[in-house]
Amino acid sequence: MSDTPFGTALSAISRRRVIQSSMLGAALLATTGLYGPAQAQGKLKVAAIYTVPVEQQWVSRIHKAANAAAERGDIEYVFSENVSNSDYERVMREYSEAGHDLIIGEVFGVEDAARQVARDYPETAYLMGSSFKPQDDTPNFSVFDNYIQDASYLTGIIAGAMSETKNIGMVGGFPIPEVNRLMNAFMAGVREMAPDAKFQVAFIGSWFDPPKAKETAFAQIDAGADVLYAERFGVSDAAKERDILAIGNVIDTQADYPDTVVASALWHFEPTLDAAIEKVKAGTFKAEDYGVYSFMKEGGSSLAPLGTFEGKVPPDAMKLVEEREAAIKAGEYTVEIDDSEPKSN
Structure with missing residues (x-):
């Protein structure tokens, strides 16, 4: 894109x-x-x-x-x-x-x-x-809203295992619930593999400003981050230029960054829209919260294929990812929805 x-x-x-x-x-x-x-x-x-x-x-x-x-x-x-x-x-x-x-x-x-x-x-x-x-x-x-905290949590597990410095940079648009819950779920996943991980959290105050996101990411890399959470466009570009790893959000950009983006949490809007279309056609559309249609067990989110990083993630991390993914889909494990603003530590 x-x-x-x-x-x-x-x-x-x-x-x-x-x-x-x-x-x-x-x-x-x-x-x-x-x-x-x-x-x-x-x-x-x-x-x-x-x-x-x-x-x-x-x-x-x-x-x-x-x-x-x-x-x-x-x-x-x-x-x-x-x-x-x-x-x-x-x-x-x-x-x-x-x-x-x-x-x-x-x-x-x-x-x-x-x-x-x-x-x-x-x-x-x-x-x-x-x-x-x-x-x-x-x-x-x-x-x-894109409640893809399930997939974000799984990418966090991978990030925690892949980071050598256990210093993670995170660049978001605005600290609103839709962004916060994904960042918090990602951080929870990181802590599964790196309980003492350090997080650098920043918001750029824009939904689409790749240069500003890139500049913010460079500052986090200079402060020791070796994995970046790319909630905004521009972050993966910084990671690529500095030869570190990035975690994607909402879409799969690994084809554009084959040596940089190790994993991504994908959002699938199809279940949400299809449910609305069906209800409008049936004359049953009413005020509802469609957020549940973004949950992994509803098909609204997934972990992108690892692609070029297949076999490069530590086995213990992938074992946990597979176990938790199966449990989430079966309704046996629930990723916490935390809409509070994430902070650096």
Whole structure:
């Protein structure tokens, strides 16, 4: 995946074109009688609103799942990327006015405005990434988050075994629950193999700033880290340049960093989106927390194949990884969900 965002002007033009096309589609559906309750007879109209480029890790997984649903004929899918928080409400309203059945996205910075839109369009279903829970005053507004703490914990076990200095660098975007729980689970995994490990934790204050993430990672390497937790793009580049290891998050980037990324925790948004599509078609969509669909036992997360590092991780660590992975999938082992902000020690 590319780290380069599309230009703001181009994105704005593309967004206008998508919205205009969507409004025309809604009008056609209305005249043919397919719009509304009869949606179960045809494809759902799904729109997505992203505040970052679709290349960004987290959003790329939502985009991938939506494209898969479109390719198999379940939905018609359009999207807008690089939408600023100040513009988010307007775009939500435009998609809602255009007659989309389901609108997905991430509203971490615009929670109140997004819920007001949902109240204004009660016939539209909204499935939004959020740090908050479903609320009674927005029965058509469901939330999700990437609860991939199971896979993050397993990558921590591997990191703890692979580190020689037992000094781990961690670079995140913002200290919000969605990020915190993954970092804390990773740290718990590291401590399985290195109880006295040292952690350097930093947040760059951005969801997509590879140069800043890279600079922060360099500082951690200079302070002794020999394994980096790459919650943001840019961290693995620093690890590659300094010839140390990195742990991936949400997507598998080992093909781009074959000698650097030893393991990754993958998020699969397909179970989340598929559940929402099914409920919208059945007319049973309501305010719910879809976070559970990201759990490993639900197929929402996994440990990426080790690829070039197959056979290079200490056997005792891999034995523990295999045992815990099986127990997690069987519901016999639970990785703690800790949303508190992780700290350096």
